[in-house]
Amino acid sequence: MANNHYDAIVVGSGISGGWAAKELTEKGLKVLLLERGRNIEHVKDYTNASKEVWDYPHRDQATQEMKEKFPVLSRDYALNESTMGLWADEQANPYVEEKRFDWFRGYHVGGRSLMWGRQSYRLSPMDFEANQREGIAIDWPIRYEDLAPWYDYVERFAGIAGTREGLEVLPDGEFLPPIELNCVEKDVAQRIEAAFDGQRHLIHSRVANITQAKPEQNRVDCQYRNKCWLGCPYGAYFSTQSATLPAAMNTGNLTLRPFSIVTQVLYDKDRKRARGVEVIDAENHQTYEYTADLVFLNASTFNSTWILMNSATDIWEGGLGSSSGELGHNVMDHHFRCGASGDIEGYLDKYYFGRRPAGFYIPRFRNVGDQRRDYARGFGYQGAASRQGWDREIAELNVGAELKQALSQPGGWTIGMTGFGEMLPYHDNRIALDHSVRDKWGLPVLSVDVELKQNERDMRKDMIQDAVELLEAGGVQNVKGEEGDYAPGMGIHEMGTARMGRDPHTSVLNAYNQVWDAPNVFVTDGACMTSSSCVNPSLTYMALTARAVDHAVAELKRGNL
Structure with missing residues (x-):
């Protein structure tokens, strides 16, 4: 196995992962960005960006062959000729539906930042206070005022069109x-x-x-x-490819490794810290280890939690971050x-x-x-x-x-x-590892039980x-x-499963998105959400990520991680 050390590892290159890579590299850290799927290069690989309906053999409709290959995507508008190649292979990446859950995934560099609806709204003060006020689930460990300057920061860079x-x-x-x-x-x-x-x-x-x-x-x-x-050749909408990835690359501090499936966070039980991650190369099926002082999990809500569940199982049966009993629970969608x-x-x-x-x-x-x-x-x-x-x-x-x-x-x-x-955070809406079903690489899949x-x-x-x-x-x-x-799932806003909180007995992450059981592991994608609000969540992921990186680098410099 190859052993390579970086200052930080970011798992996943979608909206939050792209932000983590940008912020970490711009603060001077050497960063490895891992993506489980193929690379999609800005402009060059937007093969359908200028096509019209009549340019497709079946006028951009789903064929019977496509429906058989993508049975989940075929339930909705997402399955068509123009977006083929932008959705995860459902045959290679199955999951178990205890109850119907339409999980639409993008396994490639940029993730769903290439296909998102771009609606960008802030959570309100009322949203951060609602759980405590109504006695539902647990209280957010932060308030609107904590995130407001970070909303400002990410909006100015991403570019949000709107009115006051x-x-x-x-x-x-x-x-x-x-x-x-x-x-x-x-x-x-x-x-x-x-x-x-x-x-x-x-x-x-x-x-x-x-x-x-x-x-x-x-x-x-x-x-x-x-x-x-379809990907914008003009870079007119915010995506990893158009904005955060070029910024990270321009620092000279980023290494991008596609076709890298992270199987677990490597945990040092003596130091109570992560020491890196294990990776299966999706093409040659070989296993590699990469070490780092910081690990950011941004693989998307369910996949980040899958990684935690599959990590440090010799110490916690439910995986890294499971000591509260909340890992995998409280799934939400809009x-x-x-x-x-x-x-x-x-x-x-x-x-x-x-x-x-x-x-x-x-x-x-x-x-x-x-x-x-x-x-x-x-x-x-x-x-x-x-x-x-x-x-x-x-x-x-x-x-x-x-x-x-x-x-x-x-x-x-x-x-x-x-x-x-808004969907409330119910404890019994959950995901779990199903070891009886395996994916193309022999890894256990997720079982989803949400309603x-x-x-x-x-x-x-x-x-x-x-x-x-x-x-x-x-x-x-x-x-x-x-x-x-x-x-559930059709909103493509899956949230929860590794929620933030004030108490390690009732939450997976603290106020800065650190895993209580491994404070040098950060989760800043949708998994961290304590409640869902009713507004599109991506802008909040961006702000939480920028805030967490700022804290992580400061703590690293102080020698606390």
């Missing part, structure tokens, strides 16, 4: 100019504001698409192509596919420029202030208004020249939105009814409430 609204429930940030609402959305927003006495708001989406160039990062402003999930849509009359002399990669956002208003519902927490909405295109159905015109002429013109305006609801509880089911009723009420108040016609197919 002065809402306590959705804190403002360091924003670039917004991606504008269209004329229909602006009018609907005004009507909603008036109808609810300024208590409900339709605002611009806050998205990690830059609207002003960042030449220092070699990134060009958004071109309104709306092909973000439940969605509940909302409404309708038609907008008029505006036929109005259109919009390009293909926006964003729409509107309606911040949470339920269980805010004095009014209370029968369930805990709340939800926000994401949506958009647009004019129908050439693929609409026109029942009266179904053949010939009149149909062709009609389809050459845009149709009427429609508007729709879906709610994203929505009554609190979320009750919330979903409001998510539909409130959407109808909002749109009708906004002047929308023919409004229909909608509930689509949803199972």
